[in-house]
Amino acid sequence: MTGASPSAAPMLETQSLVKRFGGLAATDHVSLSVAAGELHALIGPNGAGKTTLIGQLSGELAPDSGRILFDGRDVTALGVDQRARRGLARSFQITSVFPSFSALDNVALAVQAHAGHSFRFWGDAARDRRLSDPARAVLARVGLAARADVPASALAHGEKRQLELAMALATGPKLLLLDEPMAGMGPEESARMVDLLAALKGSVTILLVEHDMDAVFALADRITVLVRGAALASGSPAAIRADAAVREAYLGEEGEAV
Amino acid sequence: MPPLTRSVLLPRVVLAGLLIAALALPSVAAWAGEPFYLRLGARILVFALAAVSLDLILGFGGMVSFGHAAFVGIGGYVVGILFAHQADGSTLFGWPGTTNGYIVWPLAMLAGGLAALPIGAISLRTSGVPFIMITLAFAQMLFYLMTGLKAYGGDDGIALWSRTSFPGGPNIADHATFYYVTLGLLVVALGLGWRLVNSRFGRVLRGAKDNERRMRALGYPVTRYKLTAFVIAGALAGLAGALLANATLFVGPQYLHWSRSGDLIVMVVLGGIGTLIGPVLGAAALLLLEEFVPEAMNLVQAGLGEHWKIVLGPILLALVLFARKGLWGLVTGGNRA
C-alpha cells in the first residue's frame, strides 16, 4: 500500500475466470475486483464455487481460461508457493495445520517462510527468536498465547481455526484469502473471530468467504454474490441487501444462508 | 506428564552406555580372541550410517525411498572401480585408478549425491506409493546395469585385496582402526544430522512431511528442499557404501538390490523412525538377529538355520508391534501413542 495511487490499482482482479469440472462450470466467467485495503466478502449458497475460486486465486487449481492479476501483476501462471511469497496468504475451509508441531511452531514455520530462504542447516530453529518472537506476537493477537506449547493436533476445533488464521497472518500478507474462518465454531468463538477480523480490517486486504450473514454484513466493505459459478452481483452491503436478484437467488433461502 | 527425570535422563544414560560399549568393543573382541565380533561391529556401524541417512528423508521428510541401497552400492562401486583400475594400471576417462582415501571417499559421497539428484528430481514429482515405486525402479535399473557391467565383474562384482589407504592418516587395514574410523564417521554424521533436523531446513523438511500442501500455501518451494535432503542422504549413503566395500573387501550388484533397500527401511522402522539414533539400534538389532537366529536354530536342530527368515519375520513383526515407536521409543518412553 505504498504505491503512488493506492486506490487506483486493485489488489486483486480476475478477468473472466472459468473453471469446469466435467460439464459443471464451477467458475463461470467471474470478473472480480478487490481494492487494496478493503474487506471483500464472497457469499453464495453451498456449491456456488467459492472454494473453487479461492483455489484458483491461491494457485492450487489452474483455471481453464481467464486471468488473475495480483498486486498489479499477472500471476495466472505462477505456482502456489510463488504467489504466497508475493504476499498472497490463504486459510483453508477444512483446517490445515501441522499436527505434530506445537501451536507456536506452526506459526513460527509461517514466519520462517517469509524470513529469507531456509537452506540454513546449522542453527537451532527452536531457539531462533527471530522466528519465535513474531510467532508469539501473532498467537497473542488471535487469542492463542496460552496454548503456544500445545501440539496442534491436541487443540480444540475452534482453536485450530484461530491457528489457521494466525499462520496466514504470520506470513505478513498483502492479501488474505479466508475460506470460512468461522466454520464449525461456537457462537462465542465466532464473535471473537469477528472482532479479530474487524481489528485486522484496513491493515490488510481481505477476501472473506463466509456463510454467517451477520458477520458478513458487519464486516464487509463490499460483497460479491456467487451463484452457480457466476458472479450475480457485486456492491456495497446496502446495495446487495437491496438487490432483488440476490434476494431471490440467495438471501431469501433462509436455510442456505446459515 | 511422565516423570521428568526419567524421560530426560534415561536417553542420555543409554546413549552414553552405547557409546562406551561401541568404544570398548575392539578391546573386548581382542581379549575374547574373537576378531569376528570386530568385523560384525564394523558392519553394524556401516549399515547404521546408511540407515541414518535414510532416516533423514524417510523419518523427517516423509519420503519413503525404496531404493536407498542404490546410493550405498554406488559409493561401494566408486571404491571398487577405482581399485580395479589401480590394480591393473588402466585408466578411466583418462584418469588412473586409486585407493587414496582422501580422493576415493569424497568421490563416493559425490557419486551418491550426484546419482540422487536426477533420481530425486524425477521421483519427487510424485508422492506416496508412486514415489516408492519409482525409487524402487531406479534402484533396480542400476542393479541390472551393474549386473551387466562385465568390465567390473558383472554378477560377480569386484573383489578387493586391500582397503583404502590414507597416506599420513589412519591405517584402516588394521581392523580395529577401521572400526574406530567408521565409528567416528557415524558419530559425526549423527551430530551433523542432529543439527540439520533441528535447523530451519529441518523444520521445512518436517513440515513437508506433516502437511505438504500447507507448506506450499505458506510459500515454501517444497520440492527444492526435499530434493536437497534427498541428495544429502544420497551422499551419506555413498559414504556408507565406501565403508561397506572396505568392510567386506567386495562390491557387487547385490549391494544395490531392492532387498537391501528393504533392509534399510526395516532398520529405520525397527529402531525408531525420525529419531536418527533409532536407526543405529535398528541396524544393530537386524544384523545381530540375522547373525544369531540361524545359529540358535542350528543348535535346536542341525540344518534348521537355513530357514531363519521364517523365524526372523515374526520376530521383527512382534518387535515393531510391541515397540510402536521403535527400539529408541522404548528408551524415550514415547510408546504411549
Ligand SMILES: Nc1ncnc2c1ncn2[C@@H]1O[C@H](COP(=O)(O)OP(=O)(O)OP(=O)(O)O)[C@@H](O)[C@H]1O
Ligand atoms: N475437484 C472437483 N471435482 C469435481 N467437482 C468439484 C470439485 N471441486 C468442487 N467441485 C464442484 O464444484 C462446485 C463448487 O464447489 P465449491 O467447493 O467451490 O463450492 P463452495 O461454494 O465452496 O461450497 P461450500 O459453501 O459448501 O463450501 C460444486 O458443485 C462441487 O461439487
Ligand SMILES: [Mg+2]
Ligand atoms: Mg467452500
